[in-house]
Amino acid sequence: MSKHLKIVEIEEVLNILEKDYPDAKAELNFSTPYELLIATILSAQCTDVQVNKTTAVLFKKYNTPEKMVTLSTDELGKLIKSCGFYKTKSANILSTSRILIENYNSKVPNTMEKLTELPGVGRKTANVVLSNAFNIPSIAVDTHVFRVSNRIGIANADNVEKTEKQLRRRIKKDRWSKSHHILIFHGRRVCKARNPSCEICNVRDYCLYYNKK
DNA sequence: AACTCGGGGCA
DNA sequence: TGCCCAGAGTT
Known part of the structure; x- marks a missing residue:
């Protein structure tokens, strides 16, 4: 019994989150x-x-x-x-x-x-x-990406290195950067470390964390 | 794996 | 007042 979503379910989760955060990108201001x-x-x-x-x-x-x-x-x-x-x-x-x-x-x-x-x-x-x-496909597993992917079941790992490997394997490459951003947005605004707002989460039906509560 | 660097914002 | 924040380097 694996504790993570199927690939097709991950695709569906990402589709929903991409609609929730259509303009997700780094919120650091820069011009070069x-x-x-x-x-x-x-x-x-x-x-x-x-x-x-x-x-x-x-x-x-x-x-x-x-x-x-x-x-x-x-x-x-x-x-x-x-x-x-x-x-x-x-x-x-x-x-x-x-x-x-x-x-x-x-x-x-x-x-x-x-x-x-x-x-x-x-x-x-x-x-x-x-x-x-540089628009090079990549996924940075920071605290938000780590927490959110493990909660939902996109990954199931106990350290960021394993999570990164799983994400690279389970998410299509052309989707890495966008996924990276929407997972961070979701982590900051809904799937917060403390008191996550599951009541307004649009992917809770897929979420292992929510359905285990 | 544990420790250090750290001011600012928020409950 | 306590806790957290788009981590990294050293021991």
């Missing part, structure tokens, strides 16, 4: 891959609202690697303080920016391997950049 990379590094354990407030000011003057590295870690730290973990993030952003200048002609690389070599960039950040800046 570099801006998205920096915004995503800042978004670690921080709300997108706070990141957007910060980058609205930061990117006015510092929207390229060359401009960014004119800042000291202390100066950048003050500018991004409200995003939290500002010392670590500041050092990582400057190191990453220097690497982009030296190794990549100031451009953001577009592969998982190269992105995750950058300081402060892990699989989740890399996935967001690949998906949103």
Whole structure:
């Protein structure tokens, strides 16, 4: 007895959620891959609202690697303080920016391997950049995607690596990026970590979590 | 696997 | 006041 939905049921769930969130996309504001990379590094354990407030000011003057590295870690730290973990993030952003200048002609690389070599960039950040800046099919298993897919039964795993493998296997590739976004939207607005709003959830008929309650 | 980095928003 | 937020690096 498997504790996950059949492939056809997952398709139906995704169809419903795509209608619920027709314009689901990254809610980080950016106009270039570099801006998205920096915004995503800042978004670690921080709300997108706070990141957007910060980058609205930061990117006015510092929207390229060359401009960014004119800042000291202390100066950048003050500018991004409200995003939290500002010392670590500041050092990582400057190191990453220097690497982009030296190794990549100031451009953001577009592969998982190269992105995750950058300081402060892990699989989740890399996935967001690949998906949103380069339109490369990818699924980032953050806390929302992990919780929602496991609750509904799209995946059944005890860590994000397994969930990611299952999602890549059970969702068609051309649907990865869109699915990534709608699962996050659903997780933030309905399928919340605490007190999920099952009463307004349009996929609860499929949901293992809801039907087990 | 556990620990550290962290200010801001919200109940 | 306590808890959480589009995580990543080190030990």
